[in-house]
Amino acid sequence: MQQKPLNGMKAAILVANGFNETEMTMFQRGMMEAGAYPKIISVESSLANGWQGTSWGHYFAVDVQLADALSADYDVLVIPGGQRSLDKLKLTAHTRRFIGGFLAAMKPIMLVGDAGLLFAYTGQAEGLMMTSTPEAKDVVVQAGAVWSEETPTIHRCVMSGVGATTEALSEMVQTLVNYVAEQAALAAADEELEQQAA
Numbered sequence: 001m002q003q004k005p006l007n008g009m010k011a012a013i014l015v016a017n018g019f020n021e022t023e024m025t026m027f028q029r030g031m032m033e034a035g036a037y038p039k040i041i042s043v044e045s046s047l048a049n050g051w052q053g054t055s056w057g058h059y060f061a062v063d064v065q066l067a068d069a070l071s072a073d074y075d076v077l078v079i080p081g082g083q084r085s086l087d088k089l090k091l092t093a094h095t096r097r098f099i100g101g102f103l104a105a106m107k108p109i110m111l112v113g114d115a116g117l118l119f120a121y122t123g124q125a126e127g128l129m130m131t132s133t134p135e136a137k138d139v140v141v142q143a144g145a146v147w148s149e150e151t152p153t154i155h156r157c158v159m160s161g162v163g164a165t166t167e168a169l170s171e172m173v174q175t176l177v178n179y180v181a182e183q184a185a186l187a188a189a190d191e192e193l194e195q196q197a198a
Helices: 021-033 083-089 093-104 113-121 134-142 166-197
Strands: 010-015 037-042 047-052 055-061 076-079 109-112 153-155 158-161
Touching: 010 021, 010 083, 010 093, 021 037, 021 047, 021 055, 021 076, 021 109, 021 166, 076 093, 076 166, 083 113, 093 109, 093 113, 109 113, 109 166, 113 134, 113 158, 158 166
Parallel strands: 010 037, 010 076, 076 109, 109 158
Antiparallel strands: 047 055, 153 158
């Protein structure tokens, strides 16, 4: 198999202060190892502060402010959990616009941990089969989602999963990498067929 299955792709990681630092860094590292360029998109202006366990964690440089971010510039979207982060992201209309662009183009989205709540808050959970943390279940279901006990769950272009351990998170990262690589291969094959037909 190709060493860098996501070579040259751009991955958007959407956060606000209080995001789950472990989830974010695992996916950031996983995307880089797969050859993608992860970019931190945030409502914060220059630095976003992670949440590590029971206290504030590290600061991470923001690559693009959410107000200026366009889904067209990215191949994949990762949304780490973290209640503080999700509460902040739901307050801006840019969140719905940015996520909506990925949904409309059927680009892969990974909702990590309680990030499924963000889809509930922004009205984008309707009819979607997904999973999230047990605490988020009622909110997600009330928002019109179909609850799944499987982790990760893949429906349409949206993957959702809960990584309670480092191993589980690693598996989710691998699921995302495999899915994105498969979709890219399918798109390339379609393009080749179209060129042959022309």
